Amino acid sequence: MTIYFNNMKHTIKKMNILKRIIFAVGLIIPTTIATAQSKAALTIGDTAPELKYAKWIKGTPVTKYEKDHLYVFEFWATWCGPCKAAMPHLSELAKKYEGKVTFTGVNIWEKTGDKPYESSLPAVTNFVKSVGDKMAYNVIADNNEQHMANKWMIAAGQNGIPATFLLKEGKIIWIGHPMKLDSIIELSIAGKYDMEAFKQEFNGSKVRTEAMMAKFKILDPMLKAVKAKEYTKVLAIIDTLDLSDQMIAMQANSAKITALYALKRETEAMSFSQGWIKSNNGFSGTVAGIIIGTEGLSRKSYLYAAELGNSALAQEGIVKPLVYHFIATAYDKAGDIKNAIISEEKALQTAKEALKEGKFIGSILDSTVTEFEAQLALYKKKL
Template sequence: MHRKFQLLILLCLAVNSSIAQDVEIPALNIGDVAPPLRVREWLKGTPVKKLEKGKIYVIELWATWCKACIRGMPHVSALTREYRDKVTFIGINISDNKPIGELRTFVNNMGDKMDFPVAVEDSNFMATEWNDATLVKGIPKCFVVNEEGRIAWYGLSSLLDNILPKIVNNTWDVQAALAKRNFDRRVQYLDSEAGYDLLAYQSNRLKPGDRGKPEAALIAIEEIVKKEPALKYTPSVAYHTFLSLLKTDPRKAYEYGKIAMVTPTYEYFADPPFEQVGGAIEWAMEWYGDTLKLPVEIYRLGAEAYQLEIDGFPASEILHKKYQKMATMYWRAGDKSDAIKAQERAIDFLKKTKKVSREDLAAFECRLQQYKGM
């Protein structure tokens, strides 16, 4: 079983909540009155003593150890400048063990990349009463508090571009947002459960020749989707559907994958978001693309899945790996020129990583020469 996919299932089961009867309801949700701010010290900008009604706030929770938090700071700073007269942005450091002096130095070194007021939480209040109360404990996470003092939305700040204008213009429907969030939680939970149940039909890669029970898996998936149609293209179900079709009818796998990769399912609540359907296609191709005899269209679909992931996470620190795997897909499809281009991109991004070794660079360049020479 792919370790990444196992992690997806375990994390989803651990952090997701639902409106279903047997799933815990979050203590803090969209539409609830925002808890008070409790900070120990302000590191930058004008202090905000309390959340006032009549004002809109964006509260970004972060930590120095959180790479995704740091990657998102320039975007939050850009929004701060764009909405300077309409929204108050605050960054609050949580769950960080560094002394105040080190935190202050870190913030100062960020400069304009952190162009908003920054504070350190008091005790663990912001971590427990804000972050953990949503039942989604990962960061970064931003909360938008509307003029009524209620949580209008929370999630990844990368999604604010489409949400914040509506909140500022007072066209944001809080109740609709709450209903969607609850529905998304339920679907995500059911998707995770389905993925766990479908493991029983997957092959054991430690046993050569074991193909699992793909026909039985497809029957089980049909029953799952009949009970909840929204699960047809969700990541866990998509993984098992695509994988089972690869083994039984690659043409149908291709047709399903093409639709799945462009079909929205549910909103994710962590950063980086658990890989969506593009990731499901990736995992299946990564594990079985070299053991099954597949039509070239399937390998091109695999390359498209990697591109989807790259487009979704352009600031990812593993773009070099994504591009290299994309190159492999193109090569298996017989698209030599595209394979070379993808491998060249892989090398470009590898050179930008902080700790690139000579061995890794040599291996990437060797692969490129193989593509060019064959």
């Protein structure tokens, strides 16, 4: 499995830098996993749950389901790279099937910490405005109860985004990845879609997903200790785990590195990290993110994070402007302002080029350029 520096958010702030870096470098689990693990009850052929939301951000509200009309509900988040990558395709489909299919993007799982979910509304609204016609369909945002996430996604056993629900006459006829949607719509319009066959396939997939989520329950004490910042306890718990399962081991290794750096056991942390990365270079992003998200480390550690960032530039699928910005942050923390400036200048240059060429839609915005310009100015003041 490869983990890329490809999913950064757009604003680094001191209080949420770890959150940003984690999304910058990619997640350990290859899909975006929800924390809820309740047993799925909603399935293909069921009546869709009620539509409840905090705000209808864009487009015309859906108040009823018209006969012989299809409705697409696409679940996404501003930090989700694959979600943003799918937006142009969904916009094309919305135009292609105008009058036959109504598309609505459903924003869920924004990272709000201890704040109510609706505190994310300004940022989500600004994001939708910034992408413009690249998101040429309806958009809603979940409410404080997270009704859409819980009653739709989790109820249907969907733990990752992007995820698409296709409805006909108020019933769910398909759930899947947005890139597979076009063919399903064509079959549905032509009256050739076999919902019962897909239902069997879908239910089988749900069983496998539930089994996987149950397997991860073993990590709950470790994750609870990480959240509580009880890092010595984290290490003790990891020592008791059976790490023969690759996915369990990846989560445990990430937590171990987090704990070691938090405890300022930097030599041990770096040695363990290097061994882990040697087994799979894709883990370099995770390690770099952990280092940058930890305050008070040595110059050597932050320079190591910058080194990992520079090595990631050769990987496919990365958003280079954000990686350069990440590297600049690492150099700044290391006290190497000269290289921080060089990296931030590259971040700014590549961001401008990306906007001009229409690359990295949803990841590089006008506000990204503004942010990089401001950060570059701050670095130059430190000289």
